[in-house]
Amino acid sequence: MIILFANQKGGVGKSTLATLFSNFAVQKRERKVKVFDMDFQQSLYNKYLNSAQLENEKLYEVELSSIPGFKSIQKRASNDPTILMVIDLAGKMDDDNLVQVFKESELIICPFCYDEYSVTSTFEFCYVVKKVNPSSRIILIPNRVKSSVKYETLDSVKQALSQFGEVTSPVSDRIDFQRLTTSYTPESLVPILDPIFNKLFDDYIEAESKWETETT
Ligand SMILES: Nc1ncnc2c1ncn2[C@@H]1O[C@H](COP(=O)(O)OP(=O)(O)O)[C@@H](O)[C@H]1O
């Protein structure tokens, strides 16, 4: 299964949530995971290198990749249907090959923030993805939500974005997010993220593999 972390907006938590999701998949759901960093900034890959230097136990491998590399990821995914291929996509939307990526990814996880500019570009991003692939499954995760955000704003944004896919419960803005690595999730983040990721697994990921075994 190919799971994309994407949004054209930078700084919304794509790499952060891709890492936390991958840690969760291995540690809590005992899934095989491979992570592909397609962002030229290589932040996830660099985290992985740092963590490999410091700690001995690897949860999964992180490879550098690029949009043209998607085909080979797809081939590897079809050779091993049990593996979760997690892709951390760059923010750039000007590559024609992205069409294929949006068409063929089974789940698109789209973190966003509640500032006005972020909401607008998230809206545009989802619109483009749905245009390319009307049946794509998008999950929207409100990230870095501060207690100062008004509930009216939360509600109206949630309503507007719900036309594209499920909007999860919000992830709060906490300094602990700086401490996560590709082999460690700070304990304080577990109560925030586990319910969100558990629901994703139950409703979209495990449900999918059940469906696959029933039909093959
Ligand atoms: N919920 C959060 N609370 C506090 N800081 C966060 C949170 N999510 C992400 N960050 C921080 O925000 C910055 C951008 O996150 P990142 O995952 O690199 O975004 P992107 O990959 O979308 O560009 C990073 O410094 C990260 O540690």
Ligand SMILES: [Mg+2]
């Ligand atoms: Mg990133």
